[in-house]
Amino acid sequence: MDPFLASLGGGFLWLMGLIGLNADLMSRYGLRFLDGVWVTLQLVGLSVFLGLALALPLAIARVEGGKFLSRAAFTYSYFFRGTPLLAQTFLIYYGAGQFREQLTDIGLWWFFRDAFNCAVFTFTLNTAAYQSEILRGGIQTLAAGQMEAAQALGLHRVLAYRKIILPQAIAIGLRPLGNELVLMIKASAIASVITVYDLMGVTRLAFSRSYDMEVYLWAAVLYLLMVEIIRRVWNVIERRLNRHLMVSR
Amino acid sequence: MLDLLELLSFGPHGWGDEIAQGALLTIELALVTLPVGIVIGLAVAVAKDSRSRVLRAVGDLYTTVFRGLPELLTLFIVYYGGQMLLTRLADYVVEGAHIEVNQFVAGVVALGLVLGAFSSEVLLAAIRAVPKGQKEAASALGLSGWRTFRLVTFPQLWRVALPGLSNNWMVLLKDTSLVSVIAISDLMRQTSIAVGVTKQPFFFYLVACLIYLVFSGLSSIVFTVLENRASRGFRRVGGH
Numbered sequence: 001m002d003p004f005l006a007s008l009g010g011g012f013l014w015l016m017g018l019i020g021l022n023a024d025l026m027s028r029y030g031l032r033f034l035d036g037v038w039v040t041l042q043l044v045g046l047s048v049f050l051g052l053a054l055a056l057p058l059a060i061a062r063v064e065g066g067k068f069l070s071r072a073a074f075t076y077s078y079f080f081r082g083t084p085l086l087a088q089t090f091l092i093y094y095g096a097g098q099f100r101e102q103l104t105d106i107g108l109w110w111f112f113r114d115a116f117n118c119a120v121f122t123f124t125l126n127t128a129a130y131q132s133e134i135l136r137g138g139i140q141t142l143a144a145g146q147m148e149a150a151q152a153l154g155l156h157r158v159l160a161y162r163k164i165i166l167p168q169a170i171a172i173g174l175r176p177l178g179n180e181l182v183l184m185i186k187a188s189a190i191a192s193v194i195t196v197y198d199l200m201g202v203t204r205l206a207f208s209r210s211y212d213m214e215v216y217l218w219a220a221v222l223y224l225l226m227v228e229i230i231r232r233v234w235n236v237i238e239r240r241l242n243r244h245l246m247v248s249r
Numbered sequence: 250m251l252d253l254l255e256l257l258s259f260g261p262h263g264w265g266d267e268i269a270q271g272a273l274l275t276i277e278l279a280l281v282t283l284p285v286g287i288v289i290g291l292a293v294a295v296a297k298d299s300r301s302r303v304l305r306a307v308g309d310l311y312t313t314v315f316r317g318l319p320e321l322l323t324l325f326i327v328y329y330g331g332q333m334l335l336t337r338l339a340d341y342v343v344e345g346a347h348i349e350v351n352q353f354v355a356g357v358v359a360l361g362l363v364l365g366a367f368s369s370e371v372l373l374a375a376i377r378a379v380p381k382g383q384k385e386a387a388s389a390l391g392l393s394g395w396r397t398f399r400l401v402t403f404p405q406l407w408r409v410a411l412p413g414l415s416n417n418w419m420v421l422l423k424d425t426s427l428v429s430v431i432a433i434s435d436l437m438r439q440t441s442i443a444v445g446v447t448k449q450p451f452f453f454y455l456v457a458c459l460i461y462l463v464f465s466g467l468s469s470i471v472f473t474v475l476e477n478r479a480s481r482g483f484r485r486v487g488g489h
Contacts, residue, residue: 082419082465083458084426086437091458094450182317189319193430200321207325213333216326220318227317 022214029206029215036202037222043116043191043198044184047123048131052177054124055131059169060161062136073132080129085187088126093118093194119191127184134176138169171242178234182227189223199223253452256443264443264453271439272460278425278435282357283418286364293369298376308369315366320359320424327359328352328431356428364421371413375406408479415472419465426461436460 014023061073080088096103096112103109111117142165150160170177192201203219206212239246259265297308315323332350339346379402387397429438440457444450 079458079462083461084423084437086426086429087440087454087458087461090437090441091451091454094444095454098449098451186317186319189321190427192321200319203322204325207329213326213330216322216330219322220314220326223319223322224314224317228313 022212025206025210025212025214026218029202029210032197032202032206033199033218033222036197036199037226039116039196040185040188040198040200040226043119043123043188043196044181046120047127047188048181048184050120050124051127051131054128055135056166058128058132059135059139062132063139064157077129077132080126081133085122085126086190086193089119089122089190089194092122115191115194115196119188119194119196123184123188123191126187127180130180130183131177134173134180135166135169137176138172139165141172142168171245174238174242178231178238181234182230185223185226185230253449256447256449256452257456264439264447267439267443268436268453268456268460271434271436272464274434275422275425275436276464278353278356278360278428278433279418279422282360282364282421282425285357285361286417286421287368287372287414289361289365290368290372293365294372294376297369297373312366312369315362320363321427321430323363324356324359324427324431327362328355331355331358352428352431352433355431356425356433360421360424360428363424364417367420368414368417371410371417372406374413375410378409379405404479408476408483411472411476411479415469415476418468418472422464422468423461 009027058073058076061069062077063070065073092112093115096118100109103112112121146164146168147157147160150164151157155163188198189200191198192204195201197205199219199222203215206215255263257263257265257268259269293308293311296304297312299305318326328350332348335348335350336346339348383401383405384397387401392400425435426437429435429441432438436457440453444453447453
């Protein structure tokens with residue numbers, strides 16, 4: 001290893017030992033914890049982004065879809081919001097194992113074989129349900145005049161949604177969407193139960209080997225850091241994007 | 250399909266009774282946790298509403314920590330940490346003593362701590378929604394402190410808090426599934442045991458999901474009734 005980095009690491013460990021942390025444990029698992037944080041961030045980033053892509057059509061189906069489509073979208077979000085994420089994760093991860101042959105036949109087994117993929121898939125379906133509710137709320141608070149004005153200007157419905165309705169709905173939903181992001185960071189710990197080595201998974205591994213409670217405290221600090229940073233950054237983003245909606249005080 | 254349903258029958262060959270027991274335990278866990286969480290939430294809300302800066306800071310710290318930590322992590326910290334702490338304490342009294350923390354108690358404590366953090370926000374908003382004049386009027390009428398709370402403040406606070414608390418309850422109901430990880434025989438764990446034996450994960454986990462759905466459906470009916478009752482003296486915008 002680079003001698004400079006090594007001495008930097010050594011100094012860090014010495015400092016940690018000084019404030020009473022177990023430096024030996026940290027030198028053994030420290031880097032793995034950082035890997036775990038990275039896996040957690042990937043898990044959440046991917047699912048929230050893909051979830052948003054799925055939530056947009058779902059929300060529009062709720063508002064615009066006829067009897068059948070809107071009911072289907074409602075059933076979808078009712079199911080995913082009414083059942084525990086742990087149960088959904090087991091349903092998909094272990095359920096996929098049961099249908100291995102069929103999945104191999106249609107060439108999808110490589111995807112469901114991997115626990116990380118299953119976690120991303122489940123979390124995406126789950127967060128899409130919550131995000132679609134947020135967006136639906138946003139769309140429905142807009143005055144009907146918005147769409148009427150767009151159509152009076154000769155805009156096609158699709159274009160009106162893209163340029164007028166959805167941007168406003170997302171702006172209204174920005175705060176709850178941020179909450180959803182934070183909730184997903186926390187919920188992603190569930191992936192550790194199906195053998196994904198996210199932050200929680202690494203923590204459980206380190207604890208089962210060392211039996212030192214300290215590792216749980218590191219995990220707690222890291223999760224709180226992630227959540228607080230996201231909360232604060234999101235506040236700044238929200239205030240900046242919604243400055244036209246701010247009420248002057 | 251028929252043999253799948255047979256797996257759900259009650260008795261020695263089916264898993265119906267095992268799963269029903271698990272479902273009962275899930276409900277039990279949620280019902281026992283509810284008052285614990287609400288009491289913690291009320292205490293934290295009062296702390297955050299107090300004039301003392303220290304109490305406010307403590308309240309804020311509490312919500313930041315327990316709203317920010319994954320529920321699974323809180324559960325592990327309470328369960329393993331509690332075990333180690335109690336064992337160490339017992340060691341002072343009796344040399345070499347070992348204490349096992351009851352999983353159910355650990356589950357109630359962990360879920361109660363989390364529920365306390367979330368419900369404190371709801372309750373704080375509700376406390377602040379009751380105007381000060383209400384209390385002053387009550388004391389002008391000669392009502393004692395407790396009667397003021399019971400007859401004047403609480404009914405108004407309750408109406409504002411109910412929708413938020415109903416949300417908290419739904420989240421709690423789903424979070425109980427996490428305790429299966431520390432080997433409590435709740436709905437989720439009983440289902441996993443059935444899956445281990447029958448090798449029918451998709452069917453059994455789907456059944457578990459449907460049972461959770463029924464629970465949240467029933468809860469929302471109860472809360473609608475409660476909300477209508479609580480707001481019977483209040484006309485909504487656009488109401489009749």
